[in-house]
Amino acid sequence: MKNLFKKASSQLQNKLPFVLYRQPKSGILQSFFMPDSKAESTKFSSSGFCFFPFDNTQQNYFFDLEKAVYEETEIIKNELVEEFNKSNTSIEENEDEKRIYIQLLSESIYLLKQGEYQKIVLSRPIQLSLKNQNPFETFQKLLYVYQDAMVYIWFHPNEGIWLGATPETLVHYSQSNLKTMALAGTRLYEAHKQPNWSNKEKEEQAFVSTYIQQKLKKYTTHSNLSETYNKQAGNLVHLNTDISARIQQKDLQQVILDLHPTPAVCGLPTEKAKNYILENEQYKREFYAGFLGEINLPKEKNRSRSNRNQETLAIKHRRAETNLYVNLRCMKIKDRKAQLFVGGGVTASSNATDEWKETGDKSQTLLKVL
Ligand SMILES: C=C(O[C@H]1C=CC=C(C(=O)O)[C@@H]1O)C(=O)O
Numbered sequence: 001m002k003n004l005f006k007k008a009s010s011q012l013q014n015k016l017p018f019v020l021y022r023q024p025k026s027g028i029l030q031s032f033f034m035p036d037s038k039a040e041s042t043k044f045s046s047s048g049f050c051f052f053p054f055d056n057t058q059q060n061y062f063f064d065l066e067k068a069v070y071e072e073t074e075i076i077k078n079e080l081v082e083e084f085n086k087s088n089t090s091i092e093e094n095e096d097e098k099r100i101y102i103q104l105l106s107e108s109i110y111l112l113k114q115g116e117y118q119k120i121v122l123s124r125p126i127q128l129s130l131k132n133q134n135p136f137e138t139f140q141k142l143l144y145v146y147q148d149a150m151v152y153i154w155f156h157p158n159e160g161i162w163l164g165a166t167p168e169t170l171v172h173y174s175q176s177n178l179k180t181m182a183l184a185g186t187r188l189y190e191a192h193k194q195p196n197w198s199n200k201e202k203e204e205q206a207f208v209s210t211y212i213q214q215k216l217k218k219y220t221t222h223s224n225l226s227e228t229y230n231k232q233a234g235n236l237v238h239l240n241t242d243i244s245a246r247i248q249q250k251d252l253q254q255v256i257l258d259l260h261p262t263p264a265v266c267g268l269p270t271e272k273a274k275n276y277i278l279e280n281e282q283y284k285r286e287f288y289a290g291f292l293g294e295i296n297l298p299k300e301k302n303r304s305r306s307n308r309n310q311e312t313l314a315i316k317h318r319r320a321e322t323n324l325y326v327n328l329r330c331m332k333i334k335d336r337k338a339q340l341f342v343g344g345g346v347t348a349s350s351n352a353t354d355e356w357k358e359t360g361d362k363s364q365t366l367l368k369v370l
Contacts, residue, residue, distance in 0.1 A: 004031060004073045005136050012135075012155055019049050019063060021152035021293075022075065022143055023323060029073045029143075030294075032063040037157050040064060044253035047296040047320065051154055051162075054261060054285040055278060061156055065297070080144045091128065091367065098356060104280060105352035111276075112348040119207050120267040120276055122355070123343025125283050126363055130336050133370065135161050141369035146234055150325040152292065162287055164330030165365060167233035168264065170291045171256055173322040174299075178216075178247040178255065182208035184264050184345050185239035186358050189232050197239060200349040205239040207263045207345075211270075212243050215258045220245045233329070234365045252322065256291075264345070265289035265326060286332065288341035293324040329365040340366050 011018045017034040032049050040062045042050040047065040101124050108120050139153040146165040154162045172179040185201035205228065216223045223245035231240035247255055267273025299321050331340045342359040
């Protein structure tokens with residue numbers, strides 16, 4: 001593992017693109033190292049790693065497996081990081097930022113009450129100066145703390161370093177089986193205590209479920225929904241419904257582009273909420289609330305334990321999988337400054353101060369490791 005981080009550090013120094021990532025509950029660190037810094041857009045017919053912005057009309061990136069050096073490395077947990085203080089980190093509230101965000105929330109709630117929108121997901125950036133922190137150390141801490149999340153560090157010289165630990169799947173696809181999720185509603189996690197979800201939270205999550213089912217109807221006659229359950233994500237808990245359906249490979253690209261952005265990160269009606277967000281949020285989301293992950297990546301079937309002894313495993317071309325995640329609980333690092341991105345779903349029954357507080361709670365996911 002140490003060699004992998006050394007390699008990634010020198011890739012970063014040489015300003016060459018790369019990504020290291022670990023999928024939820026996996027013990028394997030996957031990596032793509034690119035030989036040059038060309039900015040290529042995603043080819044859904046190829047295999048590789050994609051990185052999409054919230055606003056799909058903007059540049060997306062694709063690390064093509066054919067051109068990349070791809071490696072899988074076993075994670076040795078006690079090599080990850082020495083103990084560190086995992087307690088909550090408080091940052092001083094910036095009164096101006098708070099006032100401006102609360103104003104935007106209040107205006108949006110007004111429009112929602114008028115019935116112009118059903119839901120709008122608003123967000124804000126949080127800027128921090130970093131105390132000489134090595135981004136790979138931050139990444140290792142994320143790996144250590146968030147075993148159930150998709151944890152990644154991605155770099156392209158055009159965009160800087162992005163890091164995240166997202167709990168949300170956009171699409172898992174393998175052999176005609178598509179899995180996705182409707183995740184929304186947020187409370188602070190309290191051990192042994194069931195959150196008492198309000199109607200506002202139930203409604204904002206139901207919007208996501210209904211939207212996904214409707215989108216899938218174009219491609220399949222039937223989709224399966226799990227019970228809605230509590231899904232823990234670090235210090236938070238969300239409402240979630242797992243959704244699955246049989247989808248033909250030829251439709252996969254269109255399904256992905258139809259699902260994004262779901263009302264978990266955008267709102268309803270989708271286009272109207274998206275335009276509202278782009279016009280009214282006072283900053284650019286860039287890749288926050290976009291999606292990232294593997295497209296058609298060949299997977300080794302029944303990889304045996306004994307094969308895993310070497311640090312680096314060669315991949316064998318067999319069945320391919322697509323594993324995409326919504327880019328939440330993420331940050332961008334540029335010039336020793338970090339920008340965290342946090343948001344939340346707003347409906348007619350929202351309260352502006354509560355929504356402000358929720359974004360503060362969400363920022364703890366990353367503040368804990370900085
Ligand atoms: C938009 C975010 O979270 C989404 C996912 C889960 C719960 C959410 C909520 O309760 O509003 C959001 O829809 C974010 O973390 O920035």
